[in-house]
Every structure is written in C-alpha cells, then in structure tokens.
Amino acid sequence: MTADWTVRGTADVESLEIALLLEAVYQAYGYDFRGYSRGSLRRRLVRRMEVEGLKSLSALQECVLHDPACMKRLLLDLSVNVSSMFRDPSFYLAFRTKVVPLLRTYPFVRVWNAGCSTGEEAYSMAILLREHDLYDRTRIYATDMNQTVLDQARAGAFPLGKMQEYTSNYIRAGGTRAFSEYYVANGRNARFDSVLSDNIVFAEHNLVTDRSFNEFHVILCRNVMIYFDRSLQDHVLGLLHESLTTLGVLAIGLKESLEFTSHADCYEALDSSQRLYRRVR
Amino acid sequence: MIPDEQAGILVVDDRPENLLALRELLEPLHQDVTCVTSGDDALRCLLNQEFAVILLDVQMPGMDGFETARRIKQREKSRYIPIVFLTAYSFDSHQALQGYSAGAVDYLVRPLDLGIVRSKVAVFVDLYLERKRAERLAAQLSKLDVRRRQALELNDTIVQGLAVAKYAFELGEHDQARAAIGETLEAAKRVLGDLLGDDRVDPGDLVREGPARVPTGHAPPIPGHEARRGR
Amino acid sequence: MTTHELVVMGASWGGLAALGLVLSGLPRDFGAAIAVAQHRGVEPADAVLADALARKSALPVREVHDKDPIVPGWVHMAPSDYHLLVERGGTFALSTDPREQYSRPSIDVLFESAADAYASRVVGVILTGANPDGAAGLARIRRRGGFAVVQDPATADRAAMPEAAMARAGADEVVALSEIAPLLTRLCGRVPATEQARP
Known part of the structure; x- marks a missing residue:
C-alpha cells in the first residue's frame, strides 16, 4: 500500500533531513551539531520548525541558510541547557568537603565552567568559594558557544520566582549564610551581587570545535555531555583532560559516567556518587 | 520605651554644676545618662558599658578632652562611639578636629544652646538605637535560618521515608511499608530533638501507639506525586 | 521469530502498582529490553523507585545513566527529574530539557525517541494515569510500525491516560492489566538464559 509506505518512511526521511540540516548549519555557520x-536534538529542531511556522525540517534548513536571524534563533534553542542554582545540593556539599581542602593548597585557582549556559552554576560556585575564603584568589572561566546566553549570564539576574527553590538548594548544599544576602530584588528578577561576578570571565567557547585555552584546577561540565553521542563525548573528554592540571578535579552530572569512556583510566574518584574525579594521568 | 531600647549617654566634665545642668537638659530624652568628672573615669566607664554618644568637656585639669578622646579612639571597643566636644568660644574647631578619622566627631560651643545640644544628642541616640535594632533583627534572622535548616532536614527525612513507604504500599508490601514508616518516625524524632534542643519528643507523641493501621486500598497520594506539579 | 526488541512503558497515577504487576509477570528469560517512564516527584535520594520495583521482578531493574547500553532482559528506569531517550545504536540518552506535559521524565519523550530508533521493533505500553502524556508518543510508535498496547481503562486506577492514548493513537491491543505480561511475553519471546547478559 502506497500510503502505508509513505507513512512508515516518515521518520527515516526525517532523519535524513536532520543530517542534511546539521551539515548545512556546519558548512554555513561553523556550528557543529552532527555529534x-x-x-x-530532534525535539529541539522540530520545536523550532513549528515555531517558525514551517512544514518540514527541509524548510527549516532553507530558512536557516537564507536567514541568519533564523539561525540565531535556532542556535539559542540548541544551546540553552536548563539548570538551576545549586542543582544537586549533595554535589555542592561534597565539593565543600572534598574539593575545597585541595584548592586551599593552591596560591591561585582556575575553574572552568564548560557549557555554562545562563550562568546558574558559575554563580553558585562563586558563592561557595567565597564562603570558604577562596574566591579572592579564584578565577572562574564560564564558557558557552552562544553569545546570547553569555549576555544573560553576565547580567547575573535570575527570576525572583526561582529564589525559593534556590534557597532550599543552597541550604541543602551546606550554605553558611542567608541566601538572600547575595541578591536584591529588581522587578521580577533577583540581581546577584556584582562582587560574585568580579572573578568570573564569561567567554565564548565551543566544546565541539574549539581547542583547549588554558590549564585548570577544576573543570565543571555537568549535564552538558549528555547531549553528545559517545564519540563526541570522547572527543570532549579529551579536550577536558588536556585542560586539567595533574591532580585537577573534574565534575560531571550525577547521571553521567566516566566508565567505559576513552578516559576512564585517567581519573580516580574523589566521590564517585557525586561524580567528582581527580586526574591522575 | 523598654529598657532594652535605652541608649547610654556619657557626659564628662570636671565641674559638677555643668554636669547637673546637662543631666537635666538630657532628661527629656529618657535615656541612660552617666556623668563623670575626669578623663580617667570616662575611660574606666567605657571599659564595661556601651554608649551611644559621649559629651566631652575640652578644658579639664589633668587629662584634657582631646587627650581623653585620643585614648578613646585608640581602643577598638570604643573607637566608633561618636564624641561631641564641649568647647570655649575662642576655640579653633577646624584645626582641633582634624586627625579624628574614626567615628563621628562634633563640637558645641559654650555657652550651650540647650535646644541644639538636645537635638544633636537625640540624633546620635536614634542612630544607635536603629543600629541595635538591626543587630537584633540579624540575630533573629540567623536563628530563623538555623530553624529553617532543621525544618528542611526534617522535611527531607520525612519525604524520603514516605516515598519508600508509599512505593511499598503501592506494591502491596505492607511489612516493608510499616518498617519504612517506623524508620521514618525514628529519624524524624532525632531531627525534632535537635529542633527542640532536647530529647523530649517520643515517637508516641507523634502517632498513638497501637496496632498499625495500614491502608488496604490505595495509599493516599503524596503531595507532588501526580503530574500537576507544573509551576 | 521475534521482531520486538524493546518495550517502552509509561505510567502515571497509580502506575507503581500496575508496573509491579506487569514486571512480576514477566519470565526471567524475557526476550526484550524494557524502558520505563513513571511520573513522580523529585526523589530526595537515588533509585528509590528502581529498588522498590526490583523486589517485584525476576528481571534486573536499573536506573539509567547517560549512554547506558540497552540490555535485553533488563528493566531500565528513567531517573527522577531527567527525560529518558532511546538512541540509535542501542544506547539510552538523558536530558534535562524542560518538563513536557508537566512531567520529567516524560512518556512522550521516551516513546517518540524509541519509535525513531527502533521503528517496528518496539512495543509501546500505556498504563494507568491521570494525564494525556504518552498519547503522542504512542501515535508515533504506531506510525513507524511499532506495536501499541493500552491498559484497558476499566482496569486502570486512573483511566484518563489510557483513554487519551486510545483516542489519539488507537491501539493494537487493549487488554486488562493482568493480561499485559503474558501479551508482552508472546510479542517479545523468550531467550535462553545463556544468551542473555546478566548482571
């Protein structure tokens, strides 16, 4: 039956369209989402297609190629990662007890927050390090491939409605002060103390296509690589490994794993349940 | 006005009649006025009492007002207390007051204008009381913060325990559910003990002893379980 | 010959009892991998749900970590507060994308990705629940030639989810809760224990 054949083929046509669209985006703009x-990825592409009022991913490809503004919107869709301040409080608690003592032994600490998106994690880390008197000698490099989210991150303003959740997270994360000390209400936003961003450098960096740019004592790359396939993960793990000092600390998401990756042997666990690792070779 | 909200005013002058006049002048402010007749006595007083403001006569035998002020400013405990010098008419205020960097310093020229003395002192008293109020608030806040932490811990303990119990109920494992509830109560008791600062809480105070009542139908839903969690 | 290699199941209100019943009815040598999205609140600790279900099932029940392989004979649970997705090449992926239908994990997200990756080799199962999540996903499974099973709403703790799925996607089989395990076993076959990777 012809109709049946067409319907069953839909997803395969679609996956071909996705492959072509990604290739087009890469060749035209240099952003590489192929891995x-x-x-x-499909869900985000389809959502953009629908919002643009388009009928197919091929149409989206045409739109993206001929209209850089459309590409900009797509890029935002593809690069925003949802996060919250002190997400996984148990992780921050473990960071306080297991990583902070190590950092005390360095005269200067460089932290890389890779794939920082809108900055929730970078500000959380700034607060944590400040409470341990380490922030003055720390620089946090918070990078993302997308300028738009970096601008948002730089502003240091998050929805006021989130503060209750963040306050609970902060307390569970072992916070030692009143969380409200760190922000002032500003319309619908909570604006975080600019002291916190003084030592954060927000910069554009693409984990897929850019190279290592410094050597760090701590790398935070949590729930970023879950969006990559295995071989791209291996590539990025190579980049992170290259960018970490010997005995430097790598943090990944709580449902991510270094096991069975190309770099499993390079690390030993500082706290395996909280996904804190130390580079040993 | 409750005693907690009274400010101390220290008046230093070698002449008792001046002290008497100043005390009467400050009476309407309803604050705690302490009068002493020398710089030495003033320094002694400052060791064990807190003051909102010091009125200090400049011309005193022995240690004069400036020397007294210098020593007051040297001590960490008293260096930020505002000082109002009481001076003679010919006094070159600008020159004399140079070099005082810590805390407010002011002066009043004799003969004193009673209204001005009173209102100037009142300003410092207000500042002091306001600062005290802020400090008390901050202390209460940090107490609240501790409570909040303990409440969260209690919340986590109960939510975690009930999740285990609820899953067991739903799966029809009533023994397991009973055990989970028992453990949750024990854990909650420990946290509540911390919260109340003693060990008086008995799990029996929370749930009457007796045969455990286990729901036979479906367990009551735990808040947050169903999908209507969207914010 | 068995053509179904993956069973995806979605459940919401009352889902745990239903899941427990289905899983306890599956044999040790069940022939396909199982992936489950169960709506629930954010759990304060790891894998409480997987641990509870593991007690009911002869099959190993595991909470999925990112890029875990899809293992025949295993029950793979979507972790609390993550979406679970099926990738081509026999692995899972997780995401922290926004909730869909107020849910994370979302049943649609799991089902649609399974349909794309496994086409006619997937079976979708919609169990009890009080919202329409899963209906779109089940429709995609059917369009791609997969097999759609819906719990008979009359046997469901909450009928809204199976009803929504039937309205939007239709079903290849609508069966009572107690009949789901035998049906899945027929659809997916049994594999001699020696051929299966056991933990």
Whole structure:
C-alpha cells in the first residue's frame, strides 16, 4: 500500500533531513551539531520548525541558510541547557568537603565552567568559594558557544520566582549564610551581587570545535555531555583532560559516567556518587 | 520605651554644676545618662558599658578632652562611639578636629544652646538605637535560618521515608511499608530533638501507639506525586 | 521469530502498582529490553523507585545513566527529574530539557525517541494515569510500525491516560492489566538464559 509506505518512511526521511540540516548549519555557520544525541536534538529542531511556522525540517534548513536571524534563533534553542542554582545540593556539599581542602593548597585557582549556559552554576560556585575564603584568589572561566546566553549570564539576574527553590538548594548544599544576602530584588528578577561576578570571565567557547585555552584546577561540565553521542563525548573528554592540571578535579552530572569512556583510566574518584574525579594521568 | 531600647549617654566634665545642668537638659530624652568628672573615669566607664554618644568637656585639669578622646579612639571597643566636644568660644574647631578619622566627631560651643545640644544628642541616640535594632533583627534572622535548616532536614527525612513507604504500599508490601514508616518516625524524632534542643519528643507523641493501621486500598497520594506539579 | 526488541512503558497515577504487576509477570528469560517512564516527584535520594520495583521482578531493574547500553532482559528506569531517550545504536540518552506535559521524565519523550530508533521493533505500553502524556508518543510508535498496547481503562486506577492514548493513537491491543505480561511475553519471546547478559 502506497500510503502505508509513505507513512512508515516518515521518520527515516526525517532523519535524513536532520543530517542534511546539521551539515548545512556546519558548512554555513561553523556550528557543529552532527555529534549530538539525536533524540533531544530532534525535539529541539522540530520545536523550532513549528515555531517558525514551517512544514518540514527541509524548510527549516532553507530558512536557516537564507536567514541568519533564523539561525540565531535556532542556535539559542540548541544551546540553552536548563539548570538551576545549586542543582544537586549533595554535589555542592561534597565539593565543600572534598574539593575545597585541595584548592586551599593552591596560591591561585582556575575553574572552568564548560557549557555554562545562563550562568546558574558559575554563580553558585562563586558563592561557595567565597564562603570558604577562596574566591579572592579564584578565577572562574564560564564558557558557552552562544553569545546570547553569555549576555544573560553576565547580567547575573535570575527570576525572583526561582529564589525559593534556590534557597532550599543552597541550604541543602551546606550554605553558611542567608541566601538572600547575595541578591536584591529588581522587578521580577533577583540581581546577584556584582562582587560574585568580579572573578568570573564569561567567554565564548565551543566544546565541539574549539581547542583547549588554558590549564585548570577544576573543570565543571555537568549535564552538558549528555547531549553528545559517545564519540563526541570522547572527543570532549579529551579536550577536558588536556585542560586539567595533574591532580585537577573534574565534575560531571550525577547521571553521567566516566566508565567505559576513552578516559576512564585517567581519573580516580574523589566521590564517585557525586561524580567528582581527580586526574591522575 | 523598654529598657532594652535605652541608649547610654556619657557626659564628662570636671565641674559638677555643668554636669547637673546637662543631666537635666538630657532628661527629656529618657535615656541612660552617666556623668563623670575626669578623663580617667570616662575611660574606666567605657571599659564595661556601651554608649551611644559621649559629651566631652575640652578644658579639664589633668587629662584634657582631646587627650581623653585620643585614648578613646585608640581602643577598638570604643573607637566608633561618636564624641561631641564641649568647647570655649575662642576655640579653633577646624584645626582641633582634624586627625579624628574614626567615628563621628562634633563640637558645641559654650555657652550651650540647650535646644541644639538636645537635638544633636537625640540624633546620635536614634542612630544607635536603629543600629541595635538591626543587630537584633540579624540575630533573629540567623536563628530563623538555623530553624529553617532543621525544618528542611526534617522535611527531607520525612519525604524520603514516605516515598519508600508509599512505593511499598503501592506494591502491596505492607511489612516493608510499616518498617519504612517506623524508620521514618525514628529519624524524624532525632531531627525534632535537635529542633527542640532536647530529647523530649517520643515517637508516641507523634502517632498513638497501637496496632498499625495500614491502608488496604490505595495509599493516599503524596503531595507532588501526580503530574500537576507544573509551576 | 521475534521482531520486538524493546518495550517502552509509561505510567502515571497509580502506575507503581500496575508496573509491579506487569514486571512480576514477566519470565526471567524475557526476550526484550524494557524502558520505563513513571511520573513522580523529585526523589530526595537515588533509585528509590528502581529498588522498590526490583523486589517485584525476576528481571534486573536499573536506573539509567547517560549512554547506558540497552540490555535485553533488563528493566531500565528513567531517573527522577531527567527525560529518558532511546538512541540509535542501542544506547539510552538523558536530558534535562524542560518538563513536557508537566512531567520529567516524560512518556512522550521516551516513546517518540524509541519509535525513531527502533521503528517496528518496539512495543509501546500505556498504563494507568491521570494525564494525556504518552498519547503522542504512542501515535508515533504506531506510525513507524511499532506495536501499541493500552491498559484497558476499566482496569486502570486512573483511566484518563489510557483513554487519551486510545483516542489519539488507537491501539493494537487493549487488554486488562493482568493480561499485559503474558501479551508482552508472546510479542517479545523468550531467550535462553545463556544468551542473555546478566548482571
């Protein structure tokens, strides 16, 4: 039956369209999403297609190629990662007890927050390090491939409605002060103390296509690589490894794993349940 | 006005009649006025009492007002207390007051204008009381913060325990559910003990002893379980 | 010959009892991998749900970590507060994308990605629940030639989810809760224990 054949072919046509669209985006703009996990990527592409009022991903490809503004919107869709301040409080608690003592032994600490998106994690880390009197000698490099989210991160303003959740997270994360000390209400936003961003450098960096740019004592790359397929993960793990000092600390998401990756042997666990690792070779 | 909200005013002058006049002058402010007749006595007083402001006569035998002020400013405990010098008419205020960097310093020229003395002192008293109030608030806040932490811990303990119990109920494992609830109560008791600062809480105070009542139908939903969690 | 290699199941309100019943009815040598999205609140600790279900099932029940392989004979649970997705090449992926239908994990997200990756080799199962999540996903599974099973709403703790799925996607089989395990076993076959990777 012809109709049946057409319907069953839909997803395969679609995956071909996705492959072509990603190739087009790469060749035209240099952003390489070809190694992204397809499930989430497809959902984001389809959502953009629908919002643009387009009928197919091929149409989206045409739009992206001829209209850089459309590409900009797509890029934002593809690069925003949802996060919250002190997400996974147990992780920050472990960071306080297991990593902070190590950092005390360095005269100067460089932290790389890779794939920082809108900056929630960078500000959380700034607060934590400040409470341990380490922030004055720390620089946090918070990088993302997308200028738009970096601008948002720089502003240091998050929805006021989130503060209750963040306050609970902060307390569970072992926070030692009143969380409200760190921000002032400003309309619908909570504006964070500019002291916190004094030592954060927000900069554009693409984990897929850019190279290592410094050597760090701590790298935070949490829930970023879940959007990559295995081989891209291996590539990025190579970049992170190259960018970490010997005995430097790598933090990944709580449902991510270094096991079975190309770099499993390079690390030993500082706290395996909280996904804190130390580079040993 | 409750005693907690009274400010101390220290008046230093070698002449008792001046002290008497100043005390009467400050009476309407309803604050705690302490009068002493020398710089030495003033320094002694400052060791064990807190003051909102010091009125200090410049011309005193022995240690004069400036020397007294210098020593007051040397001590960490008293260096930020505002000082109002009481001076003679010919006094070159600008020159004399140079070099005082810590805390407010002011002066009043004799003969004193009673209204001005009173209102100037009142300003310092207000400042002091306001600062005290802020400090008390901050202390209460940090107490609240501790409470909040303990409440969160209690919340986590109960939510975690009930999740285990609820899953067990739903799966029809009533023994498991009972055990989970028992453990949750024990854990909650420990946290509540911390919260109340003693060990008086007995799990029996929370749930009457007796045969455990286990729901036979479906367990009551735990808040947050169903999908209507969207914010 | 067995053509179904993956079973995806979605459940919401009352889902745990239903899941427990289905999983306890599957044999040790069940022939396909199983992936489950169960709506629930954010759990304060890891894998409480997987631990509870593991007690009911002869099959190993595991909470998925990112890029875990899809293992035949295993029950793979979506972790609390993450979406679970099926990738081509036999692995899972996780995402922290926004909730869909107020849910994370979302059943649609799991089902649609499974349909894309496994086409006619997937079976989708919609169990009890009080919202329409999963209906779009089940429709995609059917369009791609997969097999759609819906719990008979009359046997469901909450009928809204199975009803929504039937309205939007239709079903290849609508069966009582107690019939789901035998049906899945027929659809997916059994594999001699020696051929299966056991933990």
